Amino acid sequence: MKRAKKKIFADFIAQRGLKTTKQRDIILDSFLSSDRHLSIEELYLKLRAKHPNIGYATVYRTLKLFAEAGLAREMQFGDGQTRYEHVGEGEHHDHLVCTRCGHIEEFENETIEKLQDEVANSRGFLVERHRLELYGLCSGCRK
Amino acid sequence: MKRAKKKIFADFIAQRGLKTTKQRDIILDSFLSSDRHLSIEELYLKLRAKHPNIGYATVYRTLKLFAEAGLAREMQFGDGQTRYEHVGEGEHHDHLVCTRCGHIEEFENETIEKLQDEVANSRGFLVERHRLELYGLCSGCRK
DNA sequence: AAGTCGATGAATATCACTTTCATGATGGCG
DNA sequence: CGCCATCATGAAAGTGATATTCATCGACTT
Numbered sequence: 335m336k337r338a339k340k341k342i343f344a345d346f347i348a349q350r351g352l353k354t355t356k357q358r359d360i361i362l363d364s365f366l367s368s369d370r371h372l373s374i375e376e377l378y379l380k381l382r383a384k385h386p387n388i389g390y391a392t393v394y395r396t397l398k399l400f401a402e403a404g405l406a407r408e409m410q411f412g413d414g415q416t417r418y419e420h421v422g423e424g425e426h427h428d429h430l431v432c433t434r435c436g437h438i439e440e441f442e443n444e445t446i447e448k449l450q451d452e453v454a455n456s457r458g459f460l461v462e463r464h465r466l467e468l469y470g471l472c473s474g475c476r477k
Numbered sequence: 478m479k480r481a482k483k484k485i486f487a488d489f490i491a492q493r494g495l496k497t498t499k500q501r502d503i504i505l506d507s508f509l510s511s512d513r514h515l516s517i518e519e520l521y522l523k524l525r526a527k528h529p530n531i532g533y534a535t536v537y538r539t540l541k542l543f544a545e546a547g548l549a550r551e552m553q554f555g556d557g558q559t560r561y562e563h564v565g566e567g568e569h570h571d572h573l574v575c576t577r578c579g580h581i582e583e584f585e586n587e588t589i590e591k592l593q594d595e596v597a598n599s600r601g602f603l604v605e606r607h608r609l610e611l612y613g614l615c616s617g618c619r620k
Numbered sequence: 621a622a623g624t625c626g627a628t629g630a631a632t633a634t635c636a637c638t639t640t641c642a643t644g645a646t647g648g649c650g
Numbered sequence: 651c652g653c654c655a656t657c658a659t660g661a662a663a664g665t666g667a668t669a670t671t672c673a674t675c676g677a678c679t680t
Binding site: 535 | 656657658659660661662
């Protein structure tokens, strides 16, 4: 699966006439083996540990590229940082966000999705995407 | 209702030992007779038309004050600006956001709320608040 | 191997707030 | 009514995160 995503990115790069670089390889590797909701800063710091000469701007630009390639999605959880979430094939999910420890869980609910479409239809809206986040305390922090 | 909200704010001001000022009166008036999802910038520009000497910082601080007083709520719709939404008594609603014209509509759906709680419970989460936004084209922009 | 054009990193710019600071008002008190 | 301790205001400066610039570097075609 990691292999498949690398292929997707390689194809994207080729198709756009862009170039393969050491940095892009390293960043993609690191991204693919990371937490599913990483901020630019977090990924940058993680990378710096092993590759002290990778610049913040490169991480920033590469993450944007991942989003364009369909490998990642930009998300905001209200902590002032944009986070990049991994994107699988056609998959969608919503989030549970712990307001105490910052932990983020994912969930899916077919029924909720259906109801959303109903609401939109009744208003003449054509929904392209949605976001649903539940903020509160995770099981660990409730103690 | 506008009268009631002014009363709420007056009480809030008094209770905190703050002061009534011309600016606060003007800003509250303008806020109450505005679109329900105004950004600081938008309200500031609207105000400048009639009151050229009101500063951005004052609008900013006053809006924060409205939020503390329970008259407004800060919201993010992904356009990079914080918007202040009017808050009624204990009311809650979600949003339909048009990605083309920026139009924002509100809706409520009891069943969706219930399903959200079920999902959270099954994960051991205690939900404090949530956000649900449907992004797409409004009826006007679909043509 | 050489040239062309995208990629990189450091530095700088932007953007939307957020805070500071000198000056102006408000409202409790005598 | 006038004082004056405090809070409020507006202009300007500060922040934090993101976005862009620019000189230089490195891929990939020929």
